[in-house]
Amino acid sequence: MNPKWWKESVVYQIYPISFMDSNGDGIGDLRGIISKLDYLKDLGVDVIWVCPIYKSPNHDNGYDISDYCDIMAEFGTMEDFDLMLKEIHLRGMKLVMDLVLNHTSHKHPWFLESRRSKDDPKRDFYIWRKGKNGGPPNNWESYFSGSVWEYDEQTDEYYLHLYSKYQPDLNWENPQVVEKLHEMVAWWLKKGVDGFRFDAIAHIVKQKGLPDADNPHRAPTVRAYEMFSNLEDVHTMLQNLYDKVLYFYDIMTVGETSGLGPEQALDYVGDGRRELNMTFQFEHMFLDAASAGSGKWDVVPWSLIELKKIMTNWQTVLHNRGWNANYLCNHDQPRSVSRFGNDMVCRVPSAKMLATFIHTLEGTPYIYQGEEIGMTNVAFDSIDDYRDVETLNYYEEQRMNGVPEEEIMKAIHKKSRDNARTPMQWDGTEHAGFTTGTPWLRVNSNHMEINVVNAVKDPDSIFHYYKKLIALRKQHKVIVYGEYKLLLPEHEEIYAYTRTLENERLLVILNFFGKEPMLELPDEFNPDGIELLISNYEPRKGEDFRKLKLRPYEARVYLQRL
Template identity: 50%
Template sequence: MTKKWFQDSVIYQIYPRSFQDSNHDGIGDLNGIKERLDYLKKLGVDVLWLNPIYASPDKDNGYDIADYQKIQPAYGTMADFEALLAAMHQKGMKLLMDLVVNHTSDQHQWFQESQKGQDNPYFDYYIWRDPVDGHEPNNWGAYFGGSAWTYVPARKQYYLHLFAPGQPDLNWENPKVRQSVYQIMRFWLDKGIDGYRMDVINLISKPVGLPDAPQAKGAAYGNVEKVVADGPKLNQYLKEMNREVLSHYDVMTVGEMPGSSPEDAKNYTSLDGTELNMVFQFQHVDLAPNPDARFGKWNDEPVQLPELKQALGRWQTALDGIGWNSLYWNNHDQPRAVSRFATDDPKYRVLAAKMLATTLHMLQGTPFVYEGEELGMTNVHYHAIDQYEDLESLNAYQQFVDQEKAVAPTTMLRWLAHMSRDNARTPMQWDDTANAGFSDVTPWFALNPNYQAINAKAALADQNSVFYYYQKLIALRHRSDLIKLGHFELLGADDPDIFAYHRHYDRQTLLVISNFTAQRLTRKFSYPEDAKLLIGNYADDQGNTLRPYETKVYQYD
């Protein structure tokens, strides 16, 4: 296999609003990121992915873009961006930008013109439909709750928004829309960025006729993902995008694809570089949905380990030699990994964070580290709805508690504490001083109260910290083709407590064993006496005895 640079890389995701404030307004910014590059270089990551930094009214924290070629003023200026990019390249790190082109903001010039009527150049830049019997064109529900349609009197039509009303969907059937997107992509690539993470890119091609979606009993609207994900022209659009733009630059691309299966992903990712390099899949983070389908992801149930193994293993096997996996536990849209998949019990938090890191980083693919994950940051566990900021969380509470009265407030708050996106968006915990070193004024969003114990300053002073463990994992991956390219073999698929697997490459084998419980367990695995213990989260090795949240990796011929 001829390796591409992204296969050798480890990516660090930055949520700019919450990373580092440099200008004393309580909001993270580009100069703040630049101040922390030495920290990221010390960690050993190769690529930084920035969540959207474009001009936006911030109805969905930057995923509603009003101008793709301007920097959000709270984050700085274009000169600040260019200085950050230059500093990153000087330190040998690359930059991945967020490309959000399924939808724009309703404040974008295109939509402002489009909504005026059907006699302007942008009239069909978005998806407009006439009312049906005086109502919405179909039963589609938006991801953030409510109908996916909003009526505009000036046009006497509805426009489609798969997310918030302030995020109208672009009409990719219109070739002018596609060319406008490609022009935006070239603008940033010509500035020297190194690739794109493409937001919900598998939703850009809508099904012919916009048919009704399956509707769960008791649900107000149909499940739009069931009919929109991986639409009929997605492959055509991605090939065109690659042909006209991506193939002309040495870049990395990862497409966020909710609802996609490995079989779907084979159509959009390839090692030959004709479409995307990899996808963000959701099967492992969508586990343990609420048994009542109308509540979707909202619950506080633990993930069952056999299901988790099956979900991750399926992708490892399906894409091996054909495409490439992205590896992640959490991001800006997911709760903190240690809280979701293990425990944030102070007694075991550090061990659990290291265990999760090992389990993921020993798989085939490109690992993504979300800001604070390398510290073992946890869910914030808010206990009142007015503490939340995330649009999805607030809408869910309003719908299920206030409107439908289908869930008790205490239950919904428990679900939010477990699954809300806000868990990932609290400010980065740099030290134990006021505002955690994130800002010298009150931050835009409340800090996790545990920042005095969990912070970067404490981690850097402790050689046994989660930070230095991530540093070791990243260094191991950089020098090992076995870790990067080895074939995956799941062991003990039905074991409810242990996640174990082999990796095989060039006559060498890796054995990864992880205990996902707080229990002391005994398991017998077969490996030679001279097998090398590559890494583990305990100071010694007790063989067949697995201590709480223990993880260890053996390598042998």
């Protein structure tokens, strides 16, 4: 079982620019976070993960860092940070920082020096190459569309950026770079932070020689991706970081490592690997993509059977060997209730059902801000209301390809990262109580109905359901450490499974859709010593839990002493 505090914790993710504005400039800030800590404590969360708050030109909402040891002016000061950390700790919660080690901002002093000349001492802090045949050094494609190479006229060479041209990749083959990053990580740990979420950590090592891919595009092949993702030397680098820095602190670490399955994930999180505590897997985030190589914008209906296969694989392979990070939504993904539930007629029951799912799997559950009140996707009419660089690039690219605007906007409404980035909906006033000024991104128009004030005062709300789920996880070790077993693998509407620890068995029953399917459990389940822990509907009198007609998006969790 190997108990750890981070296994027993529930994490709440804050996207600070959209969480709470304390000074009326339309931008969320650290003092805004401080003002809502009691709300988070009341919810019951143990760990707060804050997306990047470092000094940044903000081309990619803070994921382009220009100074690792300073705070973005819009968010506040280092004194504000120190106060926030103190107040979090005073409430018995912990703080996990979001740290980008793959790249910096193009305004970082290291890069400004690096691009001065080919002979500059920091030239090799980044990845520079001469052009080839009048163009970029190779044919790799950026995550934000276009080449990964940006031409720099001053030195007549190209620098590599897997993301935007404002985010040049660091050269992890340079020992000076590694040493500087280790020193910076240690600096934050000495300040008292409780861990890190390592952004894009799977990409810090690139294939030797930076060769061309067979095909740089997403459609027929992913060869280019394989040349800068999850390479063997990534593990050497992470073990080095662990041995020299992380080992000396009782912290939580989670890595963003897309493009791998659970067996590969064990290379990062397996017991004794000396790398990370857990990783975010992305397989279930591609369920609604038309094909693995088509990109996220080509949306198709997703299959519950496929979701079961993916989650079951992760649950079983990592059991007693590693640890899962469980989520359905974050700052880069659409709202979970809009994507996997029903944000119209069944918003409340479907949001509760999805919460039940995430909180009863083996692994640490992550709540993204607003998920606990059932915030939904947004559908702005005009591209002018969007701020996300990926969304804006996609729009321009599709317009140039002659795609009708209506079709482009339909995809954006489903998959834009701004769906998760609209301001937190605190109340029903103008701008949802997020700011007294003009918000950096428009508030979702449904904030008069969906907001914290309404949720807190309604005992049957999604918020109070989350509180109960979190409390149950603290009361019952079987919810944290129990072994997962899938039931009814071929059922197209019901997802059911058990979690077993010693003499206790948890039975989880989830109806993922809006119909009313019949549930029939095997004979091994009997009513002796069974207790209904939580449900998003009132149970019917005299019913037999082994044969149930489930209501739309119904969720039930039973505990049985064996």
